[in-house]
Amino acid sequence: MTDMIEVPIEAAGVPRAKAMLERAEWAARAFARYDRESVAEIVQATARAAAAAAKDLAYKAVAETGFGVAEHKVLKNLACSTGLLDHYRGHDYVTPRIDSEAKIVSVPRPAGVVFALTPSTNPVATVYFKTLLCLMTRNAVVISPHPMAKAVCAEAARLMHDAAVAAGAPEGIIQVVEEPSVPLIQALMTDERTKVIVATGGNPVVRSAYRSGNPAIGVGPGNVPVLVDATADLRRAAEHVITSKAFDNSILCTNESVLIVEESVADPLLRAMRGEGGHLLDADQAERIRTTVFPNGSFDTKMVGQSATSIAQQAGIRVPQHTRVLLAPFDLVAPEEVLAHEKLCPVLGVVRVASARRGIDVARAVLRISGAGHSAAIHSTDPQTILDFGAAVNVLRVSVNVGNSLGGSGIETNLAPSMTIGTGYLGRSSVGENLQPKHLLNFTRLAYNSDDTVPFADFAGLSPWAAPAGPVPSYPHASNVSTPQADPAPARSATVSDDGEAQLREDLRRLIIEELTNIIKG
Amino acid sequence: MPDYGVFSFDSKDEVLAKSKEFWNPGKTDFWIESGVPLVIDRREGYLIYDMSGKRLIDVHLNGGTYNVGHRNPEVVNAVMQAMQHFDIGNHHFPSLARTALAEALIATAPPGLTKVIYGSGGGEAIDIALKTARHATQRRKIVSIQKGYHGHTGLAVATGDDRFAKLFLSDSPEEFVHVPFNDHDAMHDALRAGDVAAVIMETIPATFGFPLPHPGYLETVKQLCEQYGTLYIADEVQTGLMRTGELWGISKHGIEPDMLVTGKGLSGGLYPISAVLVSERCAGWLTEDGFGHISTFGGAELGCIAAMKTLEICNRPETRSMVHYISDFMANAMRSIQARYPDWFIGVRQNGVVMGLEFDHPRGANFVTKHLYEGGVWAIFSTLDPRVLQFKPGILLHPELAEELIERVQVAIGKAWDEVRALPRTQRIAS
Numbered sequence: 022m023t024d025m026i027e028v029p030i031e032a033a034g035v036p037r038a039k040a041m042l043e044r045a046e047w048a049a050r051a052f053a054r055y056d057r058e059s060v061a062e063i064v065q066a067t068a069r070a071a072a073a074a075a076k077d078l079a080y081k082a083v084a085e086t087g088f089g090v091a092e093h094k095v096l097k098n099l100a101c102s103t104g105l106l107d108h109y110r111g112h113d114y115v116t117p118r119i120d121s122e123a124k125i126v127s128v129p130r131p132a133g134v135v136f137a138l139t140p141s142t143n144p145v146a147t148v149y150f151k152t153l154l155c156l157m158t159r160n161a162v163v164i165s166p167h168p169m170a171k172a173v174c175a176e177a178a179r180l181m182h183d184a185a186v187a188a189g190a191p192e193g194i195i196q197v198v199e200e201p202s203v204p205l206i207q208a209l210m211t212d213e214r215t216k217v218i219v220a221t222g223g224n225p226v227v228r229s230a231y232r233s234g235n236p237a238i239g240v241g242p243g244n245v246p247v248l249v250d251a252t253a254d255l256r257r258a259a260e261h262v263i264t265s266k267a268f269d270n271s272i273l274c275t276n277e278s279v280l281i282v283e284e285s286v287a288d289p290l291l292r293a294m295r296g297e298g299g300h301l302l303d304a305d306q307a308e309r310i311r312t313t314v315f316p317n318g319s320f321d322t323k324m325v326g327q328s329a330t331s332i333a334q335q336a337g338i339r340v341p342q343h344t345r346v347l348l349a350p351f352d353l354v355a356p357e358e359v360l361a362h363e364k365l366c367p368v369l370g371v372v373r374v375a376s377a378r379r380g381i382d383v384a385r386a387v388l389r390i391s392g393a394g395h396s397a398a399i400h401s402t403d404p405q406t407i408l409d410f411g412a413a414v415n416v417l418r419v420s421v422n423v424g425n426s427l428g429g430s431g432i433e434t435n436l437a438p439s440m441t442i443g444t445g446y447l448g449r450s451s452v453g454e455n456l457q458p459k460h461l462l463n464f465t466r467l468a469y470n471s472d473d474t475v476p477f478a479d480f481a482g483l484s485p486w487a488a489p490a491g492p493v494p495s496y497p498h499a500s501n502v503s504t505p506q507a508d509p510a511p512a513r514s515a516t517v518s519d520d521g522e523a524q525l526r527e528d529l530r531r532l533i534i535e536e537l538t539n540i541i542k543g
Numbered sequence: 544m545p546d547y548g549v550f551s552f553d554s555k556d557e558v559l560a561k562s563k564e565f566w567n568p569g570k571t572d573f574w575i576e577s578g579v580p581l582v583i584d585r586r587e588g589y590l591i592y593d594m595s596g597k598r599l600i601d602v603h604l605n606g607g608t609y610n611v612g613h614r615n616p617e618v619v620n621a622v623m624q625a626m627q628h629f630d631i632g633n634h635h636f637p638s639l640a641r642t643a644l645a646e647a648l649i650a651t652a653p654p655g656l657t658k659v660i661y662g663s664g665g666g667e668a669i670d671i672a673l674k675t676a677r678h679a680t681q682r683r684k685i686v687s688i689q690k691g692y693h694g695h696t697g698l699a700v701a702t703g704d705d706r707f708a709k710l711f712l713s714d715s716p717e718e719f720v721h722v723p724f725n726d727h728d729a730m731h732d733a734l735r736a737g738d739v740a741a742v743i744m745e746t747i748p749a750t751f752g753f754p755l756p757h758p759g760y761l762e763t764v765k766q767l768c769e770q771y772g773t774l775y776i777a778d779e780v781q782t783g784l785m786r787t788g789e790l791w792g793i794s795k796h797g798i799e800p801d802m803l804v805t806g807k808g809l810s811g812g813l814y815p816i817s818a819v820l821v822s823e824r825c826a827g828w829l830t831e832d833g834f835g836h837i838s839t840f841g842g843a844e845l846g847c848i849a850a851m852k853t854l855e856i857c858n859r860p861e862t863r864s865m866v867h868y869i870s871d872f873m874a875n876a877m878r879s880i881q882a883r884y885p886d887w888f889i890g891v892r893q894n895g896v897v898m899g900l901e902f903d904h905p906r907g908a909n910f911v912t913k914h915l916y917e918g919g920v921w922a923i924f925s926t927l928d929p930r931v932l933q934f935k936p937g938i939l940l941h942p943e944l945a946e947e948l949i950e951r952v953q954v955a956i957g958k959a960w961d962e963v964r965a966l967p968r969t970q971r972i973a974s
Contacts, residue, residue, distance in 0.1 A: 036617050040861035043939065047868035050942050193864050494864075494871035497788035499795070500893040501755045 032204035041163050041196045042214040045134040048191040049161035051493045053131050055189075056486040057115040063188045064106065064156045070184030071102035071149045074177070078145045081173045086141050088326025093269040097146040100432045101440060105153050108431075108438050114158045114458050115486060124469035124477040128485065131159040131462050133216040136209050138230070140222045142272040142326070142365065143440050144170035147221055148177040150440040150456075152195055156185060158461040163215075164197040165206055167222065175199050191493040210235060217461065221441045231449075238460060240441055241448035243274035244363040244392025245425050246384035248410060249290055250377040250401045251283045257422070258400035259293035262369070265398075265424025267298065267345035271367045272326040274442060275396055275429035278363055279354065279370040279387050281380045287373045291348065298345035299369075300329070302338070307349040307360070309336040310368055315359035329367040354386035361390055377406045384414045394448020396420065396429035417445045417453045431455050545584070545594060555594040558582050578913035581921065586613035589937045589944060591921060599921040600948050604935050606749060607781050610808035611856050612937055618811035621852035625845055632844035634837060640847035647851055648805075648820055651790055651858055655799045656820040658829060661842025665780045665806030666694025668817035669743070671836055672802045673698045676741035676774045678835075679825045684739040686773075688724040690927045692750035693743060693778055702743055704750075704927055724748060725757045730764055734771040741774040741801075742767075746782040746792040752908075752931025753892045753899030761796045774801040774825065780817075784808045785857040785938050787895035788866045795894070801825055811853035816846030857938065866938045869945060870895045873936060876949040880956055887960040898934040899925065904963050908932035914955035914962070920948065 055063075075098035083091045118127040135155050139147040148164055155162040166174030178197035185194055198205060206226070210218055210233040220230035220239035227239035249258045266277045282290050291301050302310060313336040314324050324332060329347050333340040340347070350371040354361045360370040374380045384397055398420040399410050411419045418436060420428030431438035437457040445453025452460055469477050545552050552558050559582070562571045574580060581599075585592040589612055591601050604610060611618065625640075632638050645659035660675070662668040673685055687693065687702035694700065700708050701719040708714035720739070722729040733739065742764055747753050768775045777800035782792030784805070789795050791803065802825055806817030828835045840846075856862060870893070877891045877900070890901035902908055908924030911932050915922050925931040936945065 031617075031620070036856075037859060037861070040856075040859055040865075043941065044861040044865050044868075046942050047865055047872075051868070192867070193861070196861075494867040495874075497867055497870035497893075497895040499755050499758075499787075500874070500891060502758050 031208070032202060034198065034200045034202065034205050035208045038163070038165075038198050038205055038209055039212060039214075041193075041198070042134055042136075042209065042212055044193040045161040045163050045196060046214055047494075048193040049131065049133045049159075051191040051489075052159045052161060052194055053133070054486055055115070055159055056484060056488050057113055059189055059488045060115050060157070060159060063185050063190045064153060066188035067156055067181050067185045067190075068102045068106040068149075068153055070180055071153070071177070072099055074180055075099045075102060075145075078173055078177055081176070082144050082170060085173050086144065086169050086326070089142070089269045089272050090326075094145065097143065097269070097432075097440075098149060100438060101146040101149040102153070104432070104438055105150065109157060109458065112157070112458065114462055116484065117480065118464075119480045121477055124471065126467040126480055127464040128467065129158070129462050130465050132236075133160060134214055135160045135162045135461060136215040136218045137162050137164045138206065138218070138220045138222050138226055139164060139166045139170075139174055141167035141169040142269075142274075143221075144174050145177045147440045148174050148197075149181070151219055151221075152178065152181050154456070154458050154461055156190070156194070157458045160461055161191075161194050162196070163209065164195070165201045165209065166197065168201050171199065171201055186492075189489055189493070191489075210237075219441065219456065219461075227450075231451075238441070238443075238450070238452050238456065240450050240452065240456075241394055241444035242363060242391055243276075243278070243395035243429075243442065244387055244390060245275060245278045245396055245398065245429070246281055246387040246414070247277045247279070247398040247425060248281045248377070248380040248384055248401070249283065249286065250380060250399070250403065250406055251285050252402040252406070253286070253290075253400040254402065254422075255286055255290050256293050259290055259299070260297050261400065261422070261424040262398075263294055263297035263299050263346050265426040265428070266369050267329070267367055268424070268426040270326040270328055271346075272365050273426050273430070274363075275426045276365075277369060277398060277425055278392070279361055279372060279383075280348070281372050281374055281383050281387075283377060283380060284373050284375055291371070294346075294348065298329075298343050299348050300333070300340045300344040300346070301348045301371075302350065304350070306336070306338050307351065309338060310347060310349050311359050312336075314364065314366065314368055315362075318359060320359075320362065320364070325365045327366050332366060332368065354383050354390070356390055361387055363391055377401070377403070378409075381410050381413045384410065388415045392416075392448075394444030394446070394450060394453070395442055396425055398423070398425040398428065415447045417443065417447065418455070555582055558594065577909065579916045579921075581916070588612040588614075589940060597919070599916070599919055600944065600951065602920060602922040602934055602936050602948065604937060605807065605812075607784070607786060607808040607935060608810060609812045610784050610786065610938055611811060611853055612939055613812060615811060615813075615853075615856070615939075617856060618813050618849055618852045622811075622813050622845055622849050625848040629844045629848065631840060632842075634839055634841060635834075638842070638844055638847075640844035640851075641842045644818075644842075644847040644851050644854075647854055648818060651854065652803065652820050653791055653794050653799050655801075655822045656803060657823045658821050658826045660819045660821065660829070660836065661847075662806070662817040662819070662838055663815050663840035663843065663846075664694070664696075665804070665817050666696030666699045667838060667841065668780075668804045668806055668819050669693045669699035669702070669778065670696045672743070672776045672804050672819045672821075673702070673741065674836065675802065675819065675821055675825050675828065676776065678828045680740040680772065680774060682738055682740040682773075683718050684720060685718065686720045686722060686730070686733045686739050686742045688744065688748060688751075689721045690724065690751040691721070691743075691745060691748055692927065693745070706927075724751070724754060725760050727760065727763050731767055734767050734773055737771050739771065739773045741776050743776040743778055745778040745780070746787075746796070747892075747894060747897055749781040749897075749933065750925060750927045752901070752925030752928040753894075753897055753933065754928075755892050755894060756796075761793075761798060765798045765800075768801075776800065776802045776804065778804050780804060780806045781935075782894070782897055784853070785862055785866050785895075786897050786935075788863065788870055789895075790858055790863075792894065792897070808857075809850045809853060810846060811849040814843065814846040814849040815840070816843065816850050818842070818850070862938055865940075866895055868942075869936055869938070869940050872942075872945055873898060873934075873949075876952075880949075880953050883953075884956060884960055887963070888956055892931070896936045896938060896940075898936070900932040900934050902930055902932070902959070902963075905930055907959070907963065910959040910962055911956060914958040915952065918951045918955040918958070920951050920955065
């Protein structure tokens with residue numbers, strides 16, 4: 022072959038993925054004009070379909086990625102489907118908001134095309150979560166799942182798409198990249214058709230989202246300190262910390278990483294934790310855990326989401342069969358101490374401190390290593406300590422007297438339920454709250470002359486939006502062919518009756534409560 | 544000075560003068576006189592630029608040649624990469640690229656089509672189809688519709704309008720029968736003697752202004768063909784490659800043609816190629832005498848690669864969905880423009896992004912073409928029915944460009960109407 026001419030070659034799958042963005046633009050353009058009722062029906066139908074598949078996809082996610090606890094993933098999948106539906110029931114991101122006092126009308130304007138990256142640790146729940154947020158705000162979404170979880174995420178996205186379209190959503194409103202790759206993600210991140218990137222995943226992905234030149238919402242990693250002070254209800258604290266740390270074998274960014282306990286209550290707390298399935302390691306065993314989980318000083322990704330007993334076995338440590346969390350004591354919180362780093366497995370560092378004040382310093386030290394802006398937990402009954410902790414520790418949410426796994430993500434607290442925890446300026450992110458629908462839209466403000474002599478108009482009952490007249494887009498029949506005209510507004514009359522609806526919701530609620538109870542009981 | 548590497552000109556005027564002198568004075572003058580003095584220079588996506596720098600949205604697409612846009616980057620890349628290894632190839636031998644494209648075409652074709660024969664342009668492909676029909680049936684007669692258009696080569700030109708056949712003394716009415724479009728009885732009369740080799744039909748006749756087949760018409764023609772042992776050739780040059788929202792327009796009629804002809808857009812706008820897809824019943828000569836039709840450039844391997852990439856782009860689910868969106872958008876947009884000019888813009892013929900816009904004047908579309916050009920849009924009137932403007936948006940049209948296009952079209956239609964209304968009464972009616 023003769024000299025090659027330089028031809029730019031796009032990585033496999035990139036052209037197809039760009040075609041998805043292009044199609045998404047058409048879909049977003051149509052969806053941005055839907056009215057509130059149509060949107061509510063689409064969100065509801067999609068959340069229901071997602072909930073119905075929650076269990077199946079939870080097991081498939083564990084099978085595909087090889088980590089996590091399927092029963093716990095069921096819970097997350099439900100929390101991110103019907104759970105979100107319940108939480109945001111009555112919220113309205115569609116109807117113009119009228120403030121006659123300020124003489125301003127705010128018209129919601131969706132971002133358009135959202136490019137969503139989803140992680141391997143929370144694959145299905147994050148697909149559910151980001152997709153439903155997009156639907157609530159009338160955005161189109163193109164999902165690029167983590168390669169380790171691509172099949173289950175594609176299945177999740179497809180079933181949501183089909184449910185959404187059956188309920189009247191535009192075709193292509195949810196799309197998924199089947200074969201994600203680094204060059205493909207780079208290409209979509211920098212594509213001008215991407216209106217906002219929502220990146221959940223490793224630090225490199227988040228940083229490159231911010232470098233892309235496009236608006237981005239990316240969040241930093243966690244490394245969660247939990248302080249138990251002398252005023253805490255020790256029995257409950259033990260139960261919460263162990264249950265939270267054991268949840269989904271600790272692969273959430275919200276799982277506790279280092280337990281900081283006031284010396285005066287350390288022994289009774291650790292005793293109580295043993296009763297919950299915690300196993301306290303001695304110094305020699307802790308060293309074995311260091312070399313097993315952090316061989317050569319860096320985290321072994323094979324340990325992600327493995328069970329406590331399996332890790333103990335690999336480290337050559339005998340532990341009781343019911344062990345859920347390995348408790349590894351150490352003294353100095355500093356970068357060279359691997360046990361002070363984020364551990365995506367049920368190994369919990371334990372540091373004893375002389376006072377709550379010292380505990381706050383140590384919590385700050387944990388977050389200097391990583392996890393700034395993310396989350397922390399405290400178990401205490403002293404409001405001053407709780408307040409001092411919150412004001413000093415560099416996180417944007419503190420779970421108080423509750424496990425952080427489901428506390429920081431808003432499932433067991435009244436924070437916005439979220440699979441994407443904004444780490445704010447502390448954690449090099451543009452968002453400091455839990456990701457929620459409001460982050461995916463802007464408002465056009467119709468601002469009147471503030472002078473009292475200029476009257477504000479009566480906007481009550483007016484809407485710029487409408488329900489779709491039929492499938493969107495309509496099938497391109499030849500214009501001289503008379504077709505059964507505009508199938509009446511989609512799905513509206515054809516969905517499950519209100520009774521069936523109520524029954525289904527009741528069933529799901531019961532299921533969630535049962536799961537929760539089981540988890541808490543351990 | 545416009546410098547294009549291997550050649551340069553001092554000015555656009557020089558190009559026009561030399562175009563008349565050395566190339567085609569009739570065409571060159573025609574466009575200048577029509578108010579469309581276009582010499583296409585830069586081109587990209589669905590935009591073309593006159594030498595003057597004037598920017599135009601292309602909704603002519605040279606009959607769909609630029610279906611996936613001008614210089615589509617994916618096709619450009621495929622062809623440039625292919626040039627590191629391939630050239631036109633040798634038409635005598637089994638070939639890598641021809642075989643691969645044939646397999647890809649058959650895999651996506653309507654059922655019953657099993658082999659591919661290549662040409663270098665649409666006319667040649669039509670000639671191949673007609674020759675194949677004659678071989679397979681051992682009959683000579685070919686039936687086509689009046690005002691049909693299948694190209695300008697030897698046999699193809701005889702199937703079309705007299706204007707092009709008679710000019711070159713190439714009409715032969717005894718073998719090439721023309722029947723009125725959408726007339727079931729006329730078609731039946733033409734076929735009932737049982738001596739017709741093939742009926743050749745554009746699925747929607749382009750140069751006639753895209754009159755739509757009446758519901759059931761094509762189906763009846765196919766049924767008559769079966770009844771009288773006549774082959775049905777679907778000319779999908781302008782209706783194929785997803786332009787109707789399905790890969791092949793004929794599929795929307797549920798018809799399984801005996802042959803299907805594709806060209807123009809198949810090239811990706813970059814390397815000429817055309818193809819005839821034939822059923823096993825028609826394919827006999829390929830076994831009997833495989834050298835029966837020889838074409839040095841037919842199925843050139845670089846063209847095959849352009850075609851394979853183009854076919855892949857056209858057949859993506861995302862593309863199909865986009866065509867449905869664009870089609871829906873255009874239908875709504877045209878309805879609202881029509882509502883504004885009900886006495887002028889009197890009809891929309893549409894199947895996907897295959898569109899004909901009807902105006903209430905015998906040369907209505909000539910006026911609209913001119914005003915569109917002034918307003919930054921290139922769309923062509925229908926040569927065989929200048930009341931109708933051919934309007935052919937690309938299948939990958941971006942929503943914002945679609946909106947811009949409609950904005951320009953709306954204004955141009957209004958200006959054309961103003962011009963027509965100001966004409967003396969006699970000229971308003973006369974052609």
